[in-house]
Amino acid sequence: MHADQVDVSADVVAALVAAQFPRWRAHPVRPVVSHGTVNALFRVGEEIVLRFPLQPSLDPELRDALVREQEIARRIAAHVPVAVPEPIALGEPGEGYPGPWTAYRWITGDSADGLDVGASAEFARDLAGFVRSLHRMATDGRTWGGQGRGGPLHTRDEYVRAALAGSSHLTDTVRLARIWERCLDTPPHAAADVWIHADLMPGNLLVRDGRLAAVIDLGAVNVGDPAVDLMPGWNLMTSGARDTYRRALGVDDATWERGRGWAIVQAIGALPYYVDTNPVMADTARRTLDAVLADG
Structure with missing residues (x-):
């Protein structure tokens, strides 16, 4: 969809998870079908969804934006009548993916x-x-x-x-x-x-x-x-x-x-x-x- 889009595979994601969050390494990693335009989604086991920006960057602005999004999710959750994403972790750049990424609690729907x-x-x-x-x-x-x-x-x-x-x-x-x-x-x-x-x-x-x-x-x-x-x-x-x-x-x-x-x-x-x-x-x-x- 984007000229500078990076396509990340489930194998790359699994390796990043194993290296950075070894407590999750036993859970299978599988892509989630999405028509979104900003992130590629991967599910880790049944409880976690990972969001990988399609246009990753090592620019601090992207990391700041992901941190801000997680902070906003925590703030909003206490005030609205339905669920919003619950942040779990912030992933770091690694082999096969040149940028930060995020982990949230999976929401069924x-x-x-x-x-x-x-x-x-x-x-x-x-x-x-x-x-x-x-x-x-x-x-x-x-x-x-x-x-x-x-x-x-x-x-x-x-x-x-x-x-x-x-x-x-x-x-x-x-x-x-x-x-x-x-x-x-x-x-x-x-x-x-x-x-x-x-x-x-x-x-x-x-x-x-x-x-x-x-x-x-x-x-x-x-x-x-x-x-x-x-x-x-x-x-x-x-x-x-x-x-x-x-x-x-x-x-x-x-x-x-x-x-x-x-x-x-x-x-x-x-x-x-x-x-x-x-x-x-x-x-x-x-x-x-x-x-x-x-x-x-």
């Missing part, structure tokens, strides 16, 4: 992108409950720091217009451009910034018995505009569930419109980038943009 939960009002309310709890966490005065999602929409204008210009063969870019302009004209976020997940994609939502069981992949968690966490309204939910999600969150018209804008930002970038390399991500992007067009 199926990814929402392979299930028919998009029309479920119960699932929409479950997700809204997670989002409300996350948004209510104390920020201690933090504000959006200029990185990641969560800032003013206009900071993504050049990116969106470039993606639209290269996607006319994939979607109705003329209508999307009009909707995007309307989103840009929406009053900006003026209240205090809140904690946001910022990557509520279907693949990051785990389901058991039709209900939300866990929210995973906390690497994009940030402080910023709560509208970013409205993206599932378009990337997963049908019209009825989308209305349920909005009502459960109680957001005003301006916040909802900015959420639509963030759905466009994510999807119009993902569609051309993954159209040939990750069909699941590309299909999610198409579904998102189709919902935006139908709803707009």
Whole structure:
């Protein structure tokens, strides 16, 4: 999927585990099928999942980001009504893999992108409950720091217009451009910034018995505009569930419109980038943009 992607094998992972965490060496290592775009996943026995960045680096910034993600997971766990990843360890670079990696407790559940939960009002309310709890966490005065999602929409204008210009063969870019302009004209976020997940994609939502069981992949968690966490309204939910999600969150018209804008930002970038390399991500992007067009 990425020009600088490193493909790590189960044998390499098993050797790294044996060298760095000998207490786990008796457990089998097997890859986990995933359509994610950031990490390769491997399961160690029944209780542990390892996350290997697809674009590893010895740059201290990557290590800092992985440490931060684990710290955030510990902080969030006490405040939300469903499970989030539980950190176990931080792995070091080794033979066959040039970068740090992480270990978490395995969470049982199926990814929402392979299930028919998009029309479920119960699932929409479950997700809204997670989002409300996350948004209510104390920020201690933090504000959006200029990185990641969560800032003013206009900071993504050049990116969106470039993606639209290269996607006319994939979607109705003329209508999307009009909707995007309307989103840009929406009053900006003026209240205090809140904690946001910022990557509520279907693949990051785990389901058991039709209900939300866990929210995973906390690497994009940030402080910023709560509208970013409205993206599932378009990337997963049908019209009825989308209305349920909005009502459960109680957001005003301006916040909802900015959420639509963030759905466009994510999807119009993902569609051309993954159209040939990750069909699941590309299909999610198409579904998102189709919902935006139908709803707009």
